[in-house]
Amino acid sequence: MAVKHTKKLFIKTLNKKFATEQKLLASKGIKEDNLQDTKTGYLRLGPDQNARKREFMEYAKKLEGKRGMTGYNPYVHCGGIPLGQRQLVPYKLSGTEYVVEGDDLHFVNNPAMQQMWDDIRRTIIVGLDMSHEVLQKRLGKEVTPETINNYLEILNHAMPGAAVVQEHMCETHPGLVDDCNVRVFTGDDALADEIDDQYLIDLNKLFPAEQAEAIKAAIGKTTWQAIHVPTIVVRSCDGGTTSRWSAMQLCMTFIDAYNMCAGEAAVADLAYAAKHAAVLQMSEMLPARRARGPNNPGGLSFGFMADMVQTSRTNPADPVMVSLNVVAAGSMLYDQIWLGSYMSGGVGFTQYATAAYTNDVLDDFCYYGVDYAVDKYGGFAKAPKTIDVAKELATETNAYGMEQYESFPTLLEDHFGGSQRASVLAAASGITCAIGTGHAQIGLAGWYLSMLLHKEGWGRLGFFGYDLQDQCGPTNVFSYQSDEGNPLELRGANYPNYAMNVGHQGEYAGISSAAHAGRMDAFACNPLIKATFANPALVFDFADIRGCFGKGGAREFRAAGDRALVMPAV
Amino acid sequence: MAYTPQYYPGSTSVGINRRKHMSGNLEKLRDISEADIVATMGHRAPGADYASTHPPLKEMGEPDCPIRQIVAPTPGAAAGDRVRYSQFSDSYYFGPSVPYWRSYYGSINCKGCDPGTLSGRQIIEARERDIEAYTKKIMDSEMFDPALAQMKGCTVHGHSLRLQENGTMFDMLARTEMGKDGNVYQVKDQVGIPLDKKLNLGKPMSEAEAKKRTTIFRVDGVSMHGKVGARKYDEAVEALHHMWELRSKWGYRPE
Numbered sequence: 001m002a003v004k005h006t007k008k009l010f011i012k013t014l015n016k017k018f019a020t021e022q023k024l025l026a027s028k029g030i031k032e033d034n035l036q037d038t039k040t041g042y043l044r045l046g047p048d049q050n051a052r053k054r055e056f057m058e059y060a061k062k063l064e065g066k067r068g069m070t071g072y073n074p075y076v077h078c079g080g081i082p083l084g085q086r087q088l089v090p091y092k093l094s095g096t097e098y099v100v101e102g103d104d105l106h107f108v109n110n111p112a113m114q115q116m117w118d119d120i121r122r123t124i125i126v127g128l129d130m131s132h133e134v135l136q137k138r139l140g141k142e143v144t145p146e147t148i149n150n151y152l153e154i155l156n157h158a159m160p161g162a163a164v165v166q167e168h169m170c171e172t173h174p175g176l177v178d179d180c181n182v183r184v185f186t187g188d189d190a191l192a193d194e195i196d197d198q199y200l201i202d203l204n205k206l207f208p209a210e211q212a213e214a215i216k217a218a219i220g221k222t223t224w225q226a227i228h229v230p231t232i233v234v235r236s237c238d239g240g241t242t243s244r245w246s247a248m249q250l251c252m253t254f255i256d257a258y259n260m261c262a263g264e265a266a267v268a269d270l271a272y273a274a275k276h277a278a279v280l281q282m283s284e285m286l287p288a289r290r291a292r293g294p295n296n297p298g299g300l301s302f303g304f305m306a307d308m309v310q311t312s313r314t315n316p317a318d319p320v321m322v323s324l325n326v327v328a329a330g331s332m333l334y335d336q337i338w339l340g341s342y343m344s345g346g347v348g349f350t351q352y353a354t355a356a357y358t359n360d361v362l363d364d365f366c367y368y369g370v371d372y373a374v375d376k377y378g379g380f381a382k383a384p385k386t387i388d389v390a391k392e393l394a395t396e397t398n399a400y401g402m403e404q405y406e407s408f409p410t411l412l413e414d415h416f417g418g419s420q421r422a423s424v425l426a427a428a429s430g431i432t433c434a435i436g437t438g439h440a441q442i443g444l445a446g447w448y449l450s451m452l453l454h455k456e457g458w459g460r461l462g463f464f465g466y467d468l469q470d471q472c473g474p475t476n477v478f479s480y481q482s483d484e485g486n487p488l489e490l491r492g493a494n495y496p497n498y499a500m501n502v503g504h505q506g507e508y509a510g511i512s513s514a515a516h517a518g519r520m521d522a523f524a525c526n527p528l529i530k531a532t533f534a535n536p537a538l539v540f541d542f543a544d545i546r547g548c549f550g551k552g553g554a555r556e557f558r559a560a561g562d563r564a565l566v567m568p569a570v
Numbered sequence: 571m572a573y574t575p576q577y578y579p580g581s582t583s584v585g586i587n588r589r590k591h592m593s594g595n596l597e598k599l600r601d602i603s604e605a606d607i608v609a610t611m612g613h614r615a616p617g618a619d620y621a622s623t624h625p626p627l628k629e630m631g632e633p634d635c636p637i638r639q640i641v642a643p644t645p646g647a648a649a650g651d652r653v654r655y656s657q658f659s660d661s662y663y664f665g666p667s668v669p670y671w672r673s674y675y676g677s678i679n680c681k682g683c684d685p686g687t688l689s690g691r692q693i694i695e696a697r698e699r700d701i702e703a704y705t706k707k708i709m710d711s712e713m714f715d716p717a718l719a720q721m722k723g724c725t726v727h728g729h730s731l732r733l734q735e736n737g738t739m740f741d742m743l744a745r746t747e748m749g750k751d752g753n754v755y756q757v758k759d760q761v762g763i764p765l766d767k768k769l770n771l772g773k774p775m776s777e778a779e780a781k782k783r784t785t786i787f788r789v790d791g792v793s794m795h796g797k798v799g800a801r802k803y804d805e806a807v808e809a810l811h812h813m814w815e816l817r818s819k820w821g822y823r824p825e
Contacts, residue, residue: 040732085742399795418689459668478822
């Protein structure tokens with residue numbers, strides 16, 4: 001059962017967040033405010049009040065001579081009225097002790113955020129069974145655990161960009177590609193026992209017993225390679241490269257490991273089997289107007305996103321925490337990187353997204369709603385999967401959340417944009433409905449009801465896009481016509497109506513996750529994804545999304561793909 | 571019997587005020603001069619000619635069109651004015667209007683206008699002389715309060731922030747200031763360009779007056795859903811539940 005959350009989690013955070021402001025106000029002789037005052041003193045101290053802004057300005061000054069032209073200068077804003085007319089306050093990563101500046105959560109300044117996306121787009125899952133069948137039936141080769149281990153040793157030499165079979169090749173520096181690795185996983189315990197530990201994603205050790213059994217049952221006695229090509233490769237090219245890079249190295253490794261002829265026609269069969277026959281990209285290719293290949297964020301389904309996050313494995317008893325980590329991962333990837341950079345530009349998207357994973361606000365609203373559902377229906381996923389339940393749970397959770405914004409002006413100020421508030425209230429309502437019923441579509445119904453209630457109460461919602469997506473949204477919740485509806489787990493960033501709007505996609509991924517976390521499922525959509533991202537050799541920790549973002553903001557996270565090794569020292 | 575639009579459900583002051591905004595049956599609270607309205611909007615100097623994007627319709631020789639025969643052009647359209655805007659930001663702390671109700675007001679009552687609704691601001695665009703007339707009506711009425719509603723063309727944040735110590739809504743560009751006489755003065759136009767002189771917008775509403783005239787539901791005013799443990803839903807919520815449920819069910823068409 002859930003831990004009963006009776007405290008308003010955001011109060012402690014807001015006290016910490018606004019502590020500097022209160023000291024500043026007191027020093028100016030202004031009555032120290034509290035979290036519930038509706039008035040405050042605005043000191044209009046400008047960017048110099050903030051350590052990070054000062055750092056930016058000082059660094060920009062150093063660059064001036066070097067660049068020979070002007071650059072960063074917050075005093076050019078609005079005819080000389082600088083940023084920082086109100087007090088600039090820091091952000092706490094929800095569920096962690098990390099407190100960072102807002103700037104630290106822009107993905108450009110946060111190497112952990114970059115690495116999360118790099119780890120996704122450099123991943124591809126390739127089946128081994130069909131290649132083994134071709135080797136055995138077409139080429140008469142023997143495949144044993146020993147040959148598989150030998151193959152994996154060669155593959156972990158070749159996949160980072162090293163040569164086999166051919167000589168006089170140009171290879172990559174191992175220090176630049178040390179994050180590259182290939183491990184296998186299987187539902188066949190007997191085979192897993194024979195695989196060298198260093199090459200195995202051990203489902204039995206990494207997952208709770210029930211989850212391991214469920215994943216093994218779902219994948220059967222098949223065997224899969226979790227391939228992570230070097231970060232530096234996808235940073236130079238893009239996610240579409242991953243399948244090509246891995247395919248070539250896979251084929252060359254087979255030729256080497258099984259002493260094959262490099263030219264006979266049968267190799268074409270093996271090449272097809274090894275490269276293409278059983279391949280799972282992390283995301284689908286997008287239509288031409290989006291002009292993106294596979295393994296780019298726009299084609300990443302919410303169900304896959306939910307399965308990449310591993311909190312369901314490490315904290316299965318707390319489905320809210322599971323869902324919130326998925327929300328964090330999704331908000332960062334879909335909002336900050338996909339919509340904020342691939343699809344648009346500017347700096348606003350970070351501000352939108354942070355509301356969902358900072359300052360313990362969404363956490364508090366979700367725990368409130370889920371506690372309410374658990375109290376009323378006797379546990380997670382125990383409530384009937386009906387529209388009446390969605391109505392009850394979403395209305396209650398949304399009402400609670402609106403009341404907190406109304407009662408704590410500092411909380412309202414923390415989420416100073418309507419899109420932030422709309423996303424947080426609707427996510428809390430959706431996650432509550434999904435965990436309460438164990439059904440993502442009921443969660444989605446709760447999301448849309450929250451949007452409408454929010455608009456009704458305050459006479460406003462988010463920015464223009466919310467008019468379309470959220471006010472007409474209820475009609476697509478239960479639609480299963482191909483261009484209108486789908487189970488939420490199979491929808492994604494490029495789903496009609498979802499393709500343009502910040503503050504939604506990460507939360508939809510969270511709702512997808514919530515339904516299955518509530519049911520204590522081992523995975524939300526695809527067991528292969530869940531198993532692959534359990535790989536302990538990934539650079540980013542997919543079990544602790546928010547903690548990793550905090551580390552990145554605090555400059556404690558070491559990312560891969562660094563080129564310093566082959567450049568002169570600064 | 572002539573049909574009387576109902577506009578909005580509920581018997582609370584918020585419901586009644588929302589109906590007033592939608593119907594256009596607004597109380598006039600002040601009289602700001604046309605010149606001051608024009609200066610605050612900042613599109614033309616008071617008294618200057620209107621810029622035009624086409625000749626007056628009468629000179630253009632319009633095509634034979636039944637719709638044009640039915641719909642009389644607004645004065646701005648007839649004269650060929652360019653399209654301009656006014657945009658307002660409304661405080662959460664009992665601001666008299668809210669963005670959607672500004673849009674409903676515009677859509678129902680302001681011919682030839684194009685409203686746009688966001689969370690911190692609401693814009694209405696129309697031919698220049700038309701939007702000036704609409705803006706004057708709005709600023710003279712109970713839809714406006716110099717402390718809790720401001721005309722802000724850009725840099726609008728403030729609607730959700732705590733109020734300043736003098737009770738006015740925060741404005742990064744400080745387009746208004748509180749005078750020693752208790753009146754609020756407009757000192758910059760809606761995009762923050764300083765005005766030649768301060769324009770008197772009048773005194774702010776008292777807190778009680780703002781609560782009486784507001785169109786926002788709040789737990790410390792008129793609540794839409796009661797409180798935790800004592801839920802009591804406004805008729806607006808019941809109507810909304812009905813609409814949401816029908817929309818959701820309509821989408822499920824397994825045929």
